[in-house]
Amino acid sequence: MMEQIIHVQNLKKSYKKRKTKEVIQAVKGISFSVRRGEILGLLGPNGAGKSTTIKMICGLVKPDSGIIQINGINNQEKRLKALRHISAVLEGNRNLYWRLTVRENLEYFAGNRGFSRKAVTEQVDELLDEFQLKGKEKELVNRLSRGMQQKLAIAVAMLADSEVILLDEPTLGLDVETSYEVRELLRKVANEHQRTIIISSHDMDVIQDICERTVIINNGEIVTNDKVENLLKLFDVRAYSLTLGNLLSDNQQTLLKKKFAIYQYTPDTYQSKLEVELAKSEEIYELFDILKLARTPVEAIDRKTVNFEQVFLKIVKGEQQNEKLKSS
Amino acid sequence: MKSLNLLKANTRKEYIELKRYLPNTIALLLTFYIIFLAMFAGIQVIGDPSTQDANIQFVIVNYIFWYLSMMVVQDIGWQITNEATQGTFEQLSMSPMGVWRILFARLIALVAVHFLIVVFLLYLSMFTTGQWLNIDVISLLPILISTLFSMFGLGFIIAGMSVVFKQVQAFLQILQFILAGLVFVPVSVAPILAFFPIVKGVDLVRGIMIDGITLSQVAFADYMILLFNAVFYFVIGLVFYLNCEKVAMKKGLLAHY
The missing domain is CATH 3.30.70 (Alpha-Beta Plaits)
Structure with a gap:
């Protein structure tokens, strides 16, 4: 069995609405683990609580209760130590300095994690090559296409030298070709660089294509935690x-x-x-x-194949119907 | 070593941005210079001729300090507000170095990068007015460093407010007048002002640059007040910022604008 790199246990978070003072329970006691080297899809409809969960793992939001361990380190007790093992692309191209060039961005973010320019030069060159950004290294970020900006944001996360990379909507707003390129990159990052990747996305093709397992959250609770393959079989x-x-x-x-x-x-x-x-x-x-x-007469029988989008919708809709039944 | 790399990275970023947006930097300098000229003209036209020289010297020192304090204290607020809007602040918040260290590095970087501008403005002001002040670097340096620490403390307070409230632009506009008050009002008006941030430092700098006193002539009590202010405001600022960060994390404000 592979070692767990992220362990989330009974995580809870609620917010108070500013105007009405109504308390919203964004996350209601979720628990899951991520194994080293795994690509996990964290899914859910809008407002399900997945972004809050991701931000709690990243140490950006403090949970009301529960435990998050990153590489065995409790991220509430030793936040900065835990952050050494994690990097994220949460806002895509918005996570970059648009007034700096491609190389300057890479070097600046590396510097902010305590690495010297000299120490990362080789790694920066490799990443520029790998992410097909070599010819654009002196280009200001605001002059790059969205796809290139997205690639750069992932490269910045890679340069952090962390075992875990969290990606929120990595293919949002990308054309088909670039989306495919980003998918291939992520696969490469996981396989060749042995990184653990957690992806939150509404693009079910991406999830079906690259994730080994998915955790589906709805109304702040986990409704499914299974391998993509199993879920597809189950409905298929x-x-x-x-x-x-x-x-x-x-x-x-x-x-x-x-x-x-x-x-x-x-x-x-x-x-x-x-x-x-x-x-x-x-x-x-x-x-x-x-x-x-x-x-x-039966002339043909075909087993209908379902794609992951249908599986996701069925799980989420089924859960919503259950909720309605419970409340009625 | 890691902290040094952090400082280098942030100094380089400040320098690149200042250089890349040179027209903006020049416009900023011109604005400051024009305002200075207006003040200079004001002293000459309506000021008391018997104290004209002293007044001009007083204005030069205060004005340069005002520029420096604005660049340090106000700029960090603008930076956080802008970065929270752009989405880069959450990346900074995920650094294992801690945001406060990044902000501290930026504050030092801002001083380092703007130091050349400050020196240029100082000589330009002296050249324009014909009032050549005493630039005793040995005496000025320790006082300047101590004063900068209380400025950094103020910078942390502004940073903390920006992290929690985000829309602090209006306050940042007002802040420049608060800073002007701290810099321009002499300690002689009310001795208690010596315990306000920046005030004692500017007072001692005026003593060196205008009255020509040396470090050895500065009273021990003045040193103590200066040192106390440096430590007190830096610690208060840092503690305030760290608490604001905790509040922001609890309310989920660290990554949202």
Whole structure:
């Protein structure tokens, strides 16, 4: 088993609204761990509490209660020591000095962590090469494209020489090509530089593509903490798309409606489409029993593949429905 | 060593920005010079001719100190306000060196970078007025350093306020008049003023530059007051800033504008 580098236990944070003085519980006792070298996706709808969680891990927000350990160091008791092991890109290009050049930014931030210019020269050169910023090193940041600014912000975080890098919306506002480049960079950062990465993003393609595991937060609570692969499987195996050679009878449609909560029927004289989600995999037999009633020919069966965006929406919506049921 | 690297990085940044935005720096200098000329003209036109020379010398020293205090105390407030808006302040807050050390490095860097401008302004003022003051570096240096520490203390207080309240621009505008008050009002008006930040330092500097006294002629009590002010205001400022940082972290203000 890989060693845990971040350990979050029973973390709570509430804020008081300025005008109404109403107390909002942003984070309600969440616990999770991140293993060394892992790429973790921290997801949730807007206002779920993920940014507050990230900022508490970064030592920017003090939790009301709970423990955050970074490389075994409690970040509330020894904040500065814990910060040695962590760096972050929280506001993307806004985290840079726009009046300084690419190289000056890298050197300045390294200096702010106590590194001399001389000590980081080689590393700066390597990063400029790796992040394809070599030709732009003397360019002022405000003259760079958004994609380049984003790459530079990640390079700055890399130069911090910390084991953990936190990224909030690393591909926000980037075009498809640059988003892909940033994704590849992050993968490289994790694999070749052995860094632990925590990504918070609404871009589910990025999460599905590079994260090994996701923690989904909703209403300040963790609703899922599992591998991306497992979540995809979980939702994938139960959804089927059937191509039928006939129309379904009224009786069959009534039975389907009764039996399966989520199904979609698109009638067509030659090729009808039936999409069914099964609560249990054994329910497939009952589906075939219904089709057998009118000897409906089944021309093809496809297991519907779900992408991570659908999985995320289902988890979050399911959780919201549960909340509604609880409150009613 | 790490602290030295931090200081070097911040001095370099201040220097780069000052050099890169040279027209802005020149405009700042010109504004200061024009205001000085207006004061000089005022003394010549409506001032008492018998005390004209003394008044001009008094204005030169005070005016230079006012410039320095504004650059140090006010600028750190502007920097934090701007950085919080831009989004770079949260990066500073994540430095394992601690924000207070970065701010301290910046305060020193501001003094170092603006020192050349201060010297230039001083000689320009003396040249313009024809009043050549006593520039006794050996005597001036320890007094200046002690005074700078109380200025840094004020800088930390302003920094703390900026971290918590963010929109302190209006206060920063008022601050320049408070600083002018501290610099221009002589201790002789009320002895208690000696315990206010900057005041005693400027008073002693005036003694050296205008009256030509040396370090050995400065009373022991004056040294003590100067030293007390330096330590007291620096510690008060730092403690105030660290508490403001705690409040900002608790309320989640460190990263938000």
